[in-house]
Amino acid sequence: MMRSLEFVHPGDVLVVWKLDRLGRSLSHLLAIVTSLKDKRVAFRSLTENLDTTTPSGEFLFQVFGALAQYERALIQERVVAGLVAARKRGRIGGRPQAVTGEKLDTIVAALDGGMSKAAVCRNFGVKRTTLIETLVRVGWMGCRGAS
Template sequence: MNDLLGYARVSTSDQDPALQHDALTAAGCFRVWTDTASGTKTQRPHLDAVLDALRPGDTLVVWRLDRLGRSLPHLIELITTLGDRGIGFRSLTETIDTSTPGGKLVFHMFGALAEFEHNLIKERTTAGLAAARARGRIGGRPPTLTPAKRRQALKMREDGVSVGEIAEVLGIGRSTLYRTLFAAVDA
């Protein structure tokens, strides 16, 4: 088959995808799918449609990388999935073509940079959490039950009030109440 299928995206209905369509058609795409959606949106029906239409040997063509992926990791995941399916990828503006050795090299460099960025973020997060713990911060949400509400729940339970009624009176979930009651028994 070896068809070139195009994908275009504009963020708002005020924007005109004609520039992208013209470039994709000039590149040899026989059909172009277009979404009007923010790049951060996960729901892009025309992207899903073009991905379904692609067959091994075909190439997905975009005008620019930012028209396809929400983020670099998302873009890399998407293009890797295409490669696993035997589908090429081409970005006209960045002149990336994964069907060529040079295009594959550039793409893998993007992947390495994305992995490096991910590891840095993970490292900084871990260091920040350790520093907070060293200062006495535990983290997480504050407890739903204050000590006074906890005492009230235990007293109500001793008086034979059902767990459901106690939870309703205190404005808490039953599972929270059960954890409190079992913690009191274990203590």
């Protein structure tokens, strides 16, 4: 189906049996029909009796566009509300910290005792980037970027 979109020319009418044959979602369908419109190609769905060459068909697609925009706004609103609720429950997003607690205390003590960062990485099985990011996060004074 998507390949047929490459072969249409201005003045053509792309005919599908059902809307779901053209797009995966309402927003995807609208993007395709908008692309067709930009190429001056009409669209017609036989099952839903939709035809963008008629004023009523064009109006219906405008309504679909408004519904898709409303749906996107609702989804965004729900995502934000979910993140706020999770924060209130103490859930912090992102990946768990790789170095914490006793291991972190031991690493800081080793660095304070003069062990090199390379040796700490080898001995504690920590990647250099992880070590540096952790030291910056905890504000270790020997690490550039720490406050």
